[in-house]
Amino acid sequence: MLTSGVILRKRYEIIYILGSGGFGDTYLAVDLDLPYQPKCVVKHLKPNSDPGVLQIVRRLFDSEAQVLYRLGNDSDQIPRLFAHFEEQSEFYLVQEFVDGADLSKEITPGKKLTEQEVTKLLQEILEILAVVHRKNIIHRDIKPQNIMRRHQDNKIVLIDFGAVKEINTMMVNSQSQTSVSVVIGTHGYMPSEQAVGQPKLCSDVYAVGMLAIYALTGIQPHELPKDPTNGEVIWLNWAKVSKKLADVLTKMISYHFRDRYLSAEEALQALNPPQRRQAPSRISNTPSPVLKRRQAPPRISNTPSPVSANNLKSFQFETVTVDAKGNITNRRNLKAKYFVEDLGNGITLEMVQIPGGTFTMGSPEGEKYRQTDESPQHQVTVPGFFMGRYAVTQAQYQAIMGTNPSRFKGEKRPVEKVSWDDAVEFCKRLSQKTGKTYRLPSEAEWEYACRAGTTTPFYFGETITTDLVNYHGSYPYGAAPKGEYRLQTTDVGKFPPNSFGLYDMCGNTWEWCQDLYNESYQGAPTDGSTWLSGKDNNIKLLRGGSLYVFAVHCRSAYRHRDAITNLRDNVGFRVVAVA
Known part of the structure; x- marks a missing residue:
């Protein structure tokens, strides 16, 4: 010890x-x-x-x-x-370290939570578990003690994965000369297939369902009786719930795994069925009144009404190149053209002209820590467009949306805790206000704009440092030194831009793209347009890295994704208008 x-x-x-x-x-x-x-x-x-x-x-x-x-x-x-x-x-x-209390303080024997409280808790747990299941990872020990309520933001945090316990249990078993095959889980939360060492994603679904039933009934899972004829848990006698929630929970805890929801995502959709979206609509140049009830966002075409290239302004900037150790080896003074959008009350939006061109999208096989979804590399021809000089700031978001959801407050900091739907809604309202058509970038446009003519892992060169990018500086890339871990966003424009004059395309906040996520580039568009076909219409692309991630995740080719409804304090966006 x-x-x-x-x-x-x-x-x-x-x-x-x-x-x-x-x-x-x-x-x-x-x-x-x-x-x-x-x-x-x-x-x-x-x-x-x-x-x-x-x-x-x-x-x-x-x-x-x-x-x-x-x-x-x-x-x-x-x-x-x-x-x-x-x-x-x-x-x-x-x-x-998670500063918080586990759910055993909220869910206790004899105490019954309301249906509304349990439904909210179910949604919170299933949303984070869905992130785990998308990677085909099974937690294997869902129970109140392994779910924390973080003090700082009251969010659910999932801890103590069975993977680590498997290593330790295997070591204990090996000392006693027993089988290396181990069973991880807790009595009452562990379904039959997991008890014989064959857990599945739906085994976690069972555990979450039993946790919810414990919260509703005040009876611990291992104390609930089972039907001797079929092994099903008997629980409805001690709970007053709607038929909808009763049906969802009954399916979650079915004795046979084939009868359950296959994953947390499926259970979440059953708990909150997706609303039917309205038919796609064209964005008018005439502003429409803001409705009290939020409507489904329209699909925005990649060929909107054009932005005039007349009356563009120019700005000068310095960009740098670094070697494999992060030392600056070159400085260049460049120019870029842009126009300014007036958002009112002294708030403006600067849109940089990005010239059209052809580039190689994805990472080469020799790039360190590359991911399989960054291949195959392929040529993409991108028409010219305009892109936000910075990620959308909190001041800009407030000017258009009337709210600021960000955790790390600051007018010049990027807005965060915005869902994909929120970002699309911002583009819609900005379009209505200005008479131009704004949208999120396609993934190809984003990577083309990020690389700015470079083919190295980062637009700065072979690596990055925390003097150039806001990321988790304790985990550098290649031979670069360790650096600062700021644990918060920074003002936009704090670090040098790339060769197109775009700032913070590495780090600070992830940025939403229009595209659905696909596991490779097989079949991807080669004209810079949005890729709208994929396995899951609710999973969209994020690019660029963030303040929390390691340097490797800030590479120009690195691809991240998330559910369109998720809100995170390291996710923002920037906008595009087509020239």
Whole structure:
């Protein structure tokens, strides 16, 4: 057991132990490398010294750590994995510390929550679990103790994935010479197929359903009776709920996995059936009154009414190039043309002219840490267009929408916590106000504008530093040094632009694109237009990286995606108008 004051890797100082169990010891620690010394959680795994066991554990440890890295980058409601390492045949995971309380404080024996409260809780849990299931990852231990309510924003945070527990349980089993095959889960929340070591995505759905029933009835899942003829849980006798919610929960906890919703996404859609969208409409140049009830956003064509290239202004700027270590090797003074849109009350929007051209979209096979969905590389010819010099700011969003949903307040900071629908609605209202047609960029337009003629991983060159980009500076790319981790957005225009004169195309906030997400570029358009065919109409592309992610995720080719309804404090957008 580690004692207070122990420093791991000359960086992580142990404060005190948080808990012990079959999965190892967990400690609260501080990161001494960062000036504000943030708290973090250290999980310590100690297998026996058998070489065969160590080899298996090492392989599992590395592969599962990569899973946790990916999950933490996909959502701010999954604790980020900051580091994983091995020292003297012992294994360590360093994760984000979540300041909050688990749901066992909200859901307790004998206490019944209302249907409205449980429905809201179900939606919150299923939304974050859907992010996990889209990567075909099973949590395997959904229960109140593994779901936190974060103090700072009251959001649900999903913790303690079974993947890590599998490594530890495997180590315990190997010491006792039992089978390496293990079962992860908690009695009452674990369905029949998981109990025999064959969990599925719908096993998590079962656990969430049982958690909701516990909240409704005040009876713990393992105490509820089961029908001896078919194994179904009997619960409706102790709950007063609508037929709709009763039907959803009954399907979620069906004894046979084939009878359940296949994933959290399916359960979420059953809980909140999608509203029928109105037929696509053309955007008029005549402003229409703002309706009290929000209508479905119109589809915006990639060929809107043109923006005149007359009376454009010019601005000068300096852009830089760096070597593989992040040292600036070249500075260039360039010019770009733009026009200014007056949004009223002294608020303006600057739109930069992006010349048309042909570029290679995606990443080459030799690019470090490239993802499979960045291929195949393909030639795309993009017509000229105008793009926002900066991501849409909070002042600009307030001027058009009348609200500011952002967590990190500041008029010149990018607006965040906007869904894809919110971004499209902004474009619609901006179009109505100005008489021009604004929209989100296609993914091809975005990458073309980001690269600005470069073919390197970043538009700055082979790497980036936190002097150039707002990202998680503790995780650099290539040979670049570690840097600052700001933990908040920065004002737009703080860092040097790319060669087109566009700022913050790397880091700060992810930016919505029009396109649906596809797992590769097979069949992608080659004319710069939006790709509207895909497996899921609710999943859209995000590009550019953000303040929370590692440098690798800020590469020009890196592709991210999210549900169109999700609100995150590291997601914003910028607008396009066609020349």
